[in-house]
Amino acid sequence: MARINQTLGEFIIENQSEFQYSSGELSRLINSIRLAAKAVNHEVNKAGLVDITGSAGEINTQGEDQQKLDVFANDTFIRTLTNREIVCGIASEENDDFITIQGSNNDHKNKYVVLIDPLDGSSNIDVNVSVGTIFSVYRRVTPVGTPVQLKDFLQPGNLQVAAGYIVYGTSTMLVYTTGHGVNGFTLNPALGTYYLSHPNMQFPEDGNIYSVNEGNYIHFPKGIKNYIKYCQEEEGDRPYTSRYIGSLVSDIHRNMIKGGIYMYPKSSKANNGKLRLLYECNPMAFIVEQAGGRAINGDTRIMDLQPTELHQRVPFICGSKNMVDTAEEFYRADPD
Numbered sequence: 001m002a003r004i005n006q007t008l009g010e011f012i013i014e015n016q017s018e019f020q021y022s023s024g025e026l027s028r029l030i031n032s033i034r035l036a037a038k039a040v041n042h043e044v045n046k047a048g049l050v051d052i053t054g055s056a057g058e059i060n061t062q063g064e065d066q067q068k069l070d071v072f073a074n075d076t077f078i079r080t081l082t083n084r085e086i087v088c089g090i091a092s093e094e095n096d097d098f099i100t101i102q103g104s105n106n107d108h109k110n111k112y113v114v115l116i117d118p119l120d121g122s123s124n125i126d127v128n129v130s131v132g133t134i135f136s137v138y139r140r141v142t143p144v145g146t147p148v149q150l151k152d153f154l155q156p157g158n159l160q161v162a163a164g165y166i167v168y169g170t171s172t173m174l175v176y177t178t179g180h181g182v183n184g185f186t187l188n189p190a191l192g193t194y195y196l197s198h199p200n201m202q203f204p205e206d207g208n209i210y211s212v213n214e215g216n217y218i219h220f221p222k223g224i225k226n227y228i229k230y231c232q233e234e235e236g237d238r239p240y241t242s243r244y245i246g247s248l249v250s251d252i253h254r255n256m257i258k259g260g261i262y263m264y265p266k267s268s269k270a271n272n273g274k275l276r277l278l279y280e281c282n283p284m285a286f287i288v289e290q291a292g293g294r295a296i297n298g299d300t301r302i303m304d305l306q307p308t309e310l311h312q313r314v315p316f317i318c319g320s321k322n323m324v325d326t327a328e329e330f331y332r333a334d335p336d
């Protein structure tokens, strides 16, 4: 039973039995993410100081200018997960290909793969706006004892065994699910301990916040334009309030607490939108659905999509159930 101010460590142990494969590995995995997130949090809090600010001078596989914090966070999560002998493979936004973790005995005995967006909202690092980390966990489909393969990563979101995010904002929170609801833990920086502050998080069925980069408005499908107009009309509980941080984790976290809808739709400039299915949309969709919300690409449940590539992008609409239902109606009426 979740208790306010229970530590994350206690919660993980006390809820281990909920997990159908509970052999302690998943607990150790979540614990590793907790540990790495503390190290990243420490660096994020220094953003602005010379040694951690700005570009790392490399371009990642997405053609993005890697920030120093992207690289630091990537190295920290990969090292922490590798050293704890719990994963057989890692895929990251910052690495072209997946990484095979054979284990200290070179026996490929581990059962889990992790997909990660080590630093989400990179464009906000140097302007002191909240950023995040996103993670998704699957059991491998290839036999234990053999090297991990691409198909271990290209699993539909509905097979995730755990997912979550860390938001580095006014406080640092780790929010995750193993398919039994969503719980949020706030870091007490003085003690370095996460405490249960948001038990059993629920996405309000309705809200009055819409989050979309309206700078792309003219390129959106007609249905999405119509929905944005609907949000802005003087009618009933509308107009809604427009809020857009430009960090996926932070925009969805706010909407989950207050009620709202987040959209990064397809556009005439980007037919699949911008966000990556495997380490942005699937894990956030798992969280949103476990909290009672919905997540679609416009007309299909995100977690039912069959991935085909490691870094593929998909249009993404998620949030309060009734708001996503309405957005879907508008989109289906005019999808182009």
Ligand SMILES: O=P(O)(O)OC[C@H]1O[C@](O)(COP(=O)(O)O)[C@@H](O)[C@@H]1O
Pocket: 064, 093, 117, 119, 120, 121, 122, 123, 213, 246, 247, 248, 249, 274
């Ligand atoms: O600036 P845009 O086009 O609105 O894009 C913002 C979106 O891009 C992202 O920054 C992409 O994530 P990364 O920072 O991890 O690459 C999301 O966090 C955010 O929602």
Ligand SMILES: [Mg+2]
Pocket: 117, 119, 120, 121, 248, 280
């Ligand atoms: Mg991201």
Ligand SMILES: [Mg+2]
Pocket: 093, 117, 118, 119, 120, 121, 122
């Ligand atoms: Mg990123």
